[in-house]
Amino acid sequence: MSGSGKRLGFIGLGMMGYPMASRLHQAGHSLIIFDVAEAQVDKFVREHTGAAVAENLEAYADVEVLITMLPDSDTVESTLLGKDGRNRLIDRLPSGAVVIDMGSSQPIRSRALAQSLEREGLHFLDAPVSGGVKGAVGGTLTIMVGGDETKFREALDVLHCMGKTITFVGGPGTGHALKALNNYVSAAGLIATVEALIVGQEFGLDAGLMIDIFNSSTGQNYTTLNKAKQYMLSGTFNSGFSLRLMTKDIGTASELGESLGWDMSLGQKVKQICAEAASALEGTADHTEMYRHLQSSKTA
Numbered sequence: 001m002s003g004s005g006k007r008l009g010f011i012g013l014g015m016m017g018y019p020m021a022s023r024l025h026q027a028g029h030s031l032i033i034f035d036v037a038e039a040q041v042d043k044f045v046r047e048h049t050g051a052a053v054a055e056n057l058e059a060y061a062d063v064e065v066l067i068t069m070l071p072d073s074d075t076v077e078s079t080l081l082g083k084d085g086r087n088r089l090i091d092r093l094p095s096g097a098v099v100i101d102m103g104s105s106q107p108i109r110s111r112a113l114a115q116s117l118e119r120e121g122l123h124f125l126d127a128p129v130s131g132g133v134k135g136a137v138g139g140t141l142t143i144m145v146g147g148d149e150t151k152f153r154e155a156l157d158v159l160h161c162m163g164k165t166i167t168f169v170g171g172p173g174t175g176h177a178l179k180a181l182n183n184y185v186s187a188a189g190l191i192a193t194v195e196a197l198i199v200g201q202e203f204g205l206d207a208g209l210m211i212d213i214f215n216s217s218t219g220q221n222y223t224t225l226n227k228a229k230q231y232m233l234s235g236t237f238n239s240g241f242s243l244r245l246m247t248k249d250i251g252t253a254s255e256l257g258e259s260l261g262w263d264m265s266l267g268q269k270v271k272q273i274c275a276e277a278a279s280a281l282e283g284t285a286d287h288t289e290m291y292r293h294l295q296s297s298k299t300a
Contacts, residue, residue: 005029006158009054009066011079012103013040015240016129017069019136020102020162024067025051027161032059057092065158066099072248073105077113095121098151100158102127102143104249107177107256114147114172123151124172127159128179133240140164144182146175177256183249187287188270189221193228194291198298207233232291239288246287247274 005028010021013035025031025048034054035041045051052059060066066089070076080099082088093099099117101110105126114124125147135141141163145152152168159166169178196219200210211233214224231239250271257264277293278285 006064007062008032008158009034009060009063010069011035011054011067012069013037013044014069014071015133016136018044019133020067020069020129020141021051022048023136023139023161024158029158029161032063057087057089060089060092062094063097064094065155066093066097067158068099068101068103070101070103071245072103073109073113076101076103076105077109080113081116090117090120090122093122096123098123098125098155100125100127100155101176102129104128104179104183104245104252105176106252107173107180108259110146110176111171111173123148125151125155126173126175127155128175129163130179130182131163135164136162143167144169144175144178146170146177147172176252180249180252180256183246184253184267184270186222187246187250187274188266190223190227190287190290191270191273191294193219193221193223194232194294197228197232197291198295227288231286231288237286237289237292239286241287243274243278243281243285243287243289244283247271247278250274 007030008024009032010024011034013021013033018040021031021033021044031051032054033041033044033051041053045053054060068076068079070079080089099122110126117124125145127143127145129141129143131141139162142165143159143163145166145168149168156166169175197207197210201207208229211224211228214220227239231237250267254264254267254271257267277290281289281293
């Protein structure tokens with residue numbers, strides 16, 4: 001797996017997957033693509049000369065690497081293992097192929113999936129990303145990778161097309177575990193920032209000034225640096241990461257903690273706040289809309 005021009009399968013052309021696949025195409029890789037949204041597939045083929053559409057499972061018969069950018073473990077497993085064990089994509093993949101799950105799946109299920117694929121002569125890496133749509137477009141994503149370290153090193157040239165900071169973090173499932181925990185920490189910082197802004201403004205402070213002070217003080221975090229002025233105070237609320245996906249990731253982090261005997265009391269509260277906001281807002285709401293939601297839900 002050295003050099004460029006590999007034959008890759010890519011499944012999932014959503015807000016993140018589309019620009020990620022585009023980066024691979026720009027790097028000279030041969031792509032076999034698929035998404036349930038036919039309009040996205042048609043658009044990709046029009047914009048990327050030479051990209052082919054997977055009309056059936058046989059289209060993946062000679063791919064070296066299959067990348068999935070799908071929303072959850074259920075979707076990944078049904079895509080790879082079929083429904084009721086029928087029409088399994090893994091039966092069409094060549095022996096030794098590497099499957100890279102770059103979505104936000106559940107760590108324990110990713111570990112089990114890696115074992116299942118290994119029995120079939122395939123390899124699995126969980127390689128979730130951080131950096132949002134901007135990072136996907138620019139190829140500057142942070143990618144945390146779990147799995148076999150040798151296969152990780154062999155896949156680095158493919159991963160470097162999409163990311164800038166790429167780190168091997170441990171065995172199967174550890175990438176997905178770290179992604180969920182990272183998003184929990186990020187969500188906690190988001191909520192703390194929003195609550196501080198609301199209280200400060202109620203007391204007469206200027207919100208923009210507050211962010212400036214936070215960013216030169218110990219309150220600095222990813223939200224204060226990259227989200228508050230850009231997407232919340234501006235009123236655009238379009239950072240490119242949905243509230244529902246963030247809520248799912250926090251749930252994954254909480255479930256992981258529970259499975260290891262930790263109740264994660266703060267995590268449970270963060271999950272509750274995010275779930276309530278996701279329920280109250282439209283399904284497509286950006287996670288930065290937490291600012292508007294908590295403003296409107298202030299108790300008298």
